[in-house]
Amino acid sequence: MDLSNIENLKERFVIDFFELSFLTESCLPPTTIARHSFFMNTINLYYHQMSWQQRKHFFEWIGKKLNTEHEESRMFIARYNPENQYLVKTFYEGKEEDVEAFKYEDKYMISSSRRIDDKYITGVDKLKI
Numbered sequence: 001m002d003l004s005n006i007e008n009l010k011e012r013f014v015i016d017f018f019e020l021s022f023l024t025e026s027c028l029p030p031t032t033i034a035r036h037s038f039f040m041n042t043i044n045l046y047y048h049q050m051s052w053q054q055r056k057h058f059f060e061w062i063g064k065k066l067n068t069e070h071e072e073s074r075m076f077i078a079r080y081n082p083e084n085q086y087l088v089k090t091f092y093e094g095k096e097e098d099v100e101a102f103k104y105e106d107k108y109m110i111s112s113s114r115r116i117d118d119k120y121i122t123g124v125d126k127l128k129i
Helices: 006-010 017-025 033-044 052-063 071-080
Strands: 085-092 095-104 107-109 121-126
Touching (some): 017 033, 017 052, 052 071, 071 095
Antiparallel strands (some): 085 095, 085 121
16 A cells, blocks of 8 residues: 555535434444544534534434443533533633533533633523523
């Protein structure tokens, strides 16, 4: 395989919502590292590419198949649960900002690995979806 033009290998592919759902279903925890990485991308990346309606359907479809013994599964449920979405008002380095977040283990999360530090939170409103 010629890897001289590696940038061509980084091009994105477009798949539809149902293909994404079936692919995600094949990557449910516990699984191999490659499948784990894809599953975590559903939380950190693909979530932001979906409409609220798609997120609800994805939550209903995938959420009921998850084994909550696994942290990744609990994180997915927290990320996609429409009743667990918040607009967090923050003040950091002199700047006010509203950030969409989800609650996981009593912390407001932006992604599976990024949380909002409590000392910067000035208010929280539950999103009505």
